[in-house]
Amino acid sequence: MAEKLKDLFFLSSFIDQLGDAIQRVYPGFDKGEFARLVYDSTWETKELKERMRHVAHCLHETLPEEYPETLQILMKVAPSFHGFDAMVFPEYVGRYGLDHWDLSLPALAFFTKFASSEFAIRPFLARDPERTLAYMRVWTEDENHHVRRLASEGCRPRLPWAMALTAFRKDPRPILPILEKLKDDESEYVRKSIANNLNGISRDHPDLVLDICERWYGHTKSTDWVVKRACRTMLKAGNQRALSLFGFGDPTHISVENLTFDKETLCIGEDLRYAFELRIHTEEACKVRLELGVYYVKARGKLSRRAFHIREASFDPGSHVISRKHSFENRSTRKHYPGEHQLAIIVNSVEKARASFELKEDTSGR
Numbered sequence: 001m002a003e004k005l006k007d008l009f010f011l012s013s014f015i016d017q018l019g020d021a022i023q024r025v026y027p028g029f030d031k032g033e034f035a036r037l038v039y040d041s042t043w044e045t046k047e048l049k050e051r052m053r054h055v056a057h058c059l060h061e062t063l064p065e066e067y068p069e070t071l072q073i074l075m076k077v078a079p080s081f082h083g084f085d086a087m088v089f090p091e092y093v094g095r096y097g098l099d100h101w102d103l104s105l106p107a108l109a110f111f112t113k114f115a116s117s118e119f120a121i122r123p124f125l126a127r128d129p130e131r132t133l134a135y136m137r138v139w140t141e142d143e144n145h146h147v148r149r150l151a152s153e154g155c156r157p158r159l160p161w162a163m164a165l166t167a168f169r170k171d172p173r174p175i176l177p178i179l180e181k182l183k184d185d186e187s188e189y190v191r192k193s194i195a196n197n198l199n200g201i202s203r204d205h206p207d208l209v210l211d212i213c214e215r216w217y218g219h220t221k222s223t224d225w226v227v228k229r230a231c232r233t234m235l236k237a238g239n240q241r242a243l244s245l246f247g248f249g250d251p252t253h254i255s256v257e258n259l260t261f262d263k264e265t266l267c268i269g270e271d272l273r274y275a276f277e278l279r280i281h282t283e284e285a286c287k288v289r290l291e292l293g294v295y296y297v298k299a300r301g302k303l304s305r306r307a308f309h310i311r312e313a314s315f316d317p318g319s320h321v322i323s324r325k326h327s328f329e330n331r332s333t334r335k336h337y338p339g340e341h342q343l344a345i346i347v348n349s350v351e352k353a354r355a356s357f358e359l360k361e362d363t364s365g366r
Contacts, residue, residue: 256353
């Protein structure tokens with residue numbers, strides 16, 4: 001079974017190293033008291049982000065009361081740490097630095113080079129969006145790609161695990177100049193954030209995102225990549241305007257036949273191999289977006305479809321045999337239940353064929 005994220009970060013080794021690092025730059029730091037506060041009676045019950053907040057709170061309790069003094073200590077310590085553990089530094093700023101804008105915003109840009117400040121910037125955006133966006137627009141010009149990414153990632157209206165930015169979900173237009181500035185960024189890390197930002201906006205404002213994508217598409221390969229990722233939710237949902245943007249037309253003259261499985265019954269944990277015949281009934285080649293639709297049996301016995309990408313390509317007229325496999329292994333993000341499942345082949349968002357198979361409990365003891 002996959003380890004829980006909370007068991008991978010904020011381990012005792014990190015708490016010890018953090019205490020040692022702070023003590024080196026601030027000899028008055030009580031490392032023992034800090035550890036005692038961290039490992040209180042609630043520690044084991046806390047999830048990952050709760051642990052991050054808790055460690056920041058314990059720093060607040062054991063470091064100087066004056067925020068500017070503590071911030072200087074943390075900025076000296078932060079370069080020794082990287083990854084999710086180090087997000088405790090921007091977390092401290094997000095919780096305790098809202099009354100010190102001229103210190104806190106530059107600190108977030110500094111900390112994000114070691115661990116993203118994407119969560120910590122959001123309280124500032126919620127309190128004063130325009131003031132915060134002024135800093136973020138400057139960050140789009142920064143030489144460090146982590147800082148440039150923060151300009152986009154921090155203002156995503158829909159950011160997993162993060163506090164909501166309700167104003168930007170209602171009206172995302174104030175953040176669009178940042179996305180415009182970074183759409184051709186040399187760093188794929190930054191461009192991926194732009195795409196994810198737009199993809200999130202498309203859930204609430206699909207036409208606005210499509211207006212942007214239609215304007216951007218076809219100019220550079222890097223921006224085309226951004227546009228394709230930005231449209232992924234709309235493509236899965238069968239948005240005709242998004243499909244047309246990439247040349248996926250009406251699949252009326254495309255059929256799927258002879259959908260077969262390598263077995264009619266399989267156990268949870270096994271793979272299902274499937275094959276089908278794609279037939280193009282046109283005189284010229286056409287672009288096709290193929291997806292696999294799996295109708296999973298849920299805990300209460302109902303079916304719920306999830307789509308998986310198979311292939312996008314231009315197919316010549318005639319018959320094309322395609323075969324793939326799909327795993328039914330339990331994962332941290334998906335638990336399988338026994339029962340009659342269904343598998344469908346989706347062509348340009350239209351379901352063209354469907355067949356059933358039985359999924360059973362694994363009794364092998366694996």
